[in-house]
Amino acid sequence: MRNSVLRRIAAVAVPLLSCLVLSLTSSCSGASSARTGASAESPSPPRYLFLFIGDGMGAAQVKLAETVLGGENALRMTSFPVSGTASTHAADRLITGSAAAGTALATGHKTTIGTIAKNGDHSADLKTLAELSRDRGMRVGIVSNVSIDHATPACFYAHARSRELYSAIALQMASSGFDYFGGGYARGGLESGRPAGGLVDTMRKSGYTLIQGRSGLENAVPGGKYWAYGAYDGSGALGYRIDGGDRRLRLADFTRHGIRLLDNDRGFFMMVEGGKIDWACHANDAATTAREVEDFDEAVAVALSFYRRHPDETLIVVTADHECGGLAIGNTATGYDSHPELLRHQKLSFEAFARKVRRWAERKNVSFPMALDSARVYFGLGDVSRDSLLQLSAEERKALEKAYRSSMRRGGGGIAYGSGDPLTVALVATLNSKAGVGWATDAHTAVAVPVFAIGSGARAFCGSYDNTDIAKKIIETARLGSGK
Numbered sequence: 001m002r003n004s005v006l007r008r009i010a011a012v013a014v015p016l017l018s019c020l021v022l023s024l025t026s027s028c029s030g031a032s033s034a035r036t037g038a039s040a041e042s043p044s045p046p047r048y049l050f051l052f053i054g055d056g057m058g059a060a061q062v063k064l065a066e067t068v069l070g071g072e073n074a075l076r077m078t079s080f081p082v083s084g085t086a087s088t089h090a091a092d093r094l095i096t097g098s099a100a101a102g103t104a105l106a107t108g109h110k111t112t113i114g115t116i117a118k119n120g121d122h123s124a125d126l127k128t129l130a131e132l133s134r135d136r137g138m139r140v141g142i143v144s145n146v147s148i149d150h151a152t153p154a155c156f157y158a159h160a161r162s163r164e165l166y167s168a169i170a171l172q173m174a175s176s177g178f179d180y181f182g183g184g185y186a187r188g189g190l191e192s193g194r195p196a197g198g199l200v201d202t203m204r205k206s207g208y209t210l211i212q213g214r215s216g217l218e219n220a221v222p223g224g225k226y227w228a229y230g231a232y233d234g235s236g237a238l239g240y241r242i243d244g245g246d247r248r249l250r251l252a253d254f255t256r257h258g259i260r261l262l263d264n265d266r267g268f269f270m271m272v273e274g275g276k277i278d279w280a281c282h283a284n285d286a287a288t289t290a291r292e293v294e295d296f297d298e299a300v301a302v303a304l305s306f307y308r309r310h311p312d313e314t315l316i317v318v319t320a321d322h323e324c325g326g327l328a329i330g331n332t333a334t335g336y337d338s339h340p341e342l343l344r345h346q347k348l349s350f351e352a353f354a355r356k357v358r359r360w361a362e363r364k365n366v367s368f369p370m371a372l373d374s375a376r377v378y379f380g381l382g383d384v385s386r387d388s389l390l391q392l393s394a395e396e397r398k399a400l401e402k403a404y405r406s407s408m409r410r411g412g413g414g415i416a417y418g419s420g421d422p423l424t425v426a427l428v429a430t431l432n433s434k435a436g437v438g439w440a441t442d443a444h445t446a447v448a449v450p451v452f453a454i455g456s457g458a459r460a461f462c463g464s465y466d467n468t469d470i471a472k473k474i475i476e477t478a479r480l481g482s483g484k
């Protein structure tokens with residue numbers, strides 16, 4: 001009797017179990033990906049190495065972007081045949097920052113908050129993936145859409161006890177010997193928002209050609225050392241994708257030209273950071289976040305097409321330094337409903353809208369009904385002809401009017417991330433709430449981040465591990481370590 005029961009249980013459980021094991025192994029087994037047609041594995045060590053870092057990009061940010069952009073095939077990174085997750089804690093804090101996390105990704109070592117590629121007590125420099133690649137005769141490129149001396153890119157070419165030492169960090173670009181810096185300007189090379197002489201002179205003396213704008217970048221020829229930057233703001237960063245300027249150089253352009261300028265027989269290492277995903281998350285602006293993930297993914301797509309030409313020699317790893325904002329797809333206002341497609345009605349970033357509000361406050365020429373007109377144009381709020389869910393309730397109008405009065409009193413408030421103007425914050429929060437998006441914090445969180453990999457050695461990135469293991473796996477897979 002007991003045996004027959006056991007047999008019956010086994011008859012159901014064994015196929016179930018083997019099915020489970022099969023699905024677990026095939027999900028990260030190097031089986032070809034339906035969307036890329038790519039194998040996760042190939043025999044030779046890769047000589048073209050890409051590390052993409054979405055700053056602040058947790059799994060929810062990826063899912064949000066996919067949903068807002070129109071479904072599961074919207075992003076290239078999620079089409080990669082291998083995926084994993086990485087823990088992110090710093091040596092001295094559970095919730096990390098970009099400097100400690102960037103150091104982990106760049107060197108394979110934990111360090112303390114705010115430290116750039118040095119050990120925790122700042123007594124020694126830590127060798128970075130980029131430096132190891134350079135020492136092996138590969139070319140090296142560092143790309144970011146925030147300032148090129150911001151924490152994440154800095155962790156690959158500089159060593160500093162504090163990420164705030166922007167000038168000292170920027171000068172280390174010149175002594176790095178790297179071949180290509182692309183994206184934003186250097187915050188440490190700006191005085192009152194304008195380039196100061198010292199950094200420019202040092203870069204030129206060290207053999208770098210400085211390039212601003214599209215035609216300069218397109219005309220640059222391989223073999224030289226370049227620092228290329230686009231139209232930047234007062235902090236040296238490129239603009240948000242949602243704010244337009246389609247002719248402006250974006251992360252994908254700097255990646256495409258970086259590949260062209262770095263390509264050579266000995267190979268290259270390129271780090272590409274999508275730095276403004278984090279900034280949009282600090283501001284709890286979901287629409288801007290989704291568009292920044294899209295922008296980042298477009299740069300990934302550029303590397304993916306290079307991979308297709310060199311599938312046995314290329315490794316692409318895409319990950320994040322940490323999550324930011326505690327983003328949730330779901331909130332208490334909408335319960336089990338969610339309408340992320342409503343975020344498509346937002347046409348400006350929180351930053352660009354706050355700049356508008358500041359002008360209104362200065363000129364005192366915009367009434368609350370006029371402000372509501374702008375809310376309709378730039379956030380879709382109140383425009384029921386587009387979607388009935390965009391209707392503003394009486395309470396919502398009242399809350400917006402209070403925020404408007406506060407903005408006018410304060411003169412618009414700050415526009416930097418996290419220090420929001422009251423009306424902008426209220427409008428973004430109202431649209432987020434209707435879309436079914438929630439935020440837990442305006443700071444980072446300690447959740448694990450996703451890792452996507454494709455190409456030679458990609459299989460090493462299966463499973464869950466620590467962020468320091470990502471650098472170790474790249475060093476091992478590409479045989480960058482000393483004595484190999």
Ligand SMILES: [Zn+2]
Pocket residue numbers: 056098278279282324444
């Ligand atoms: Zn951050």
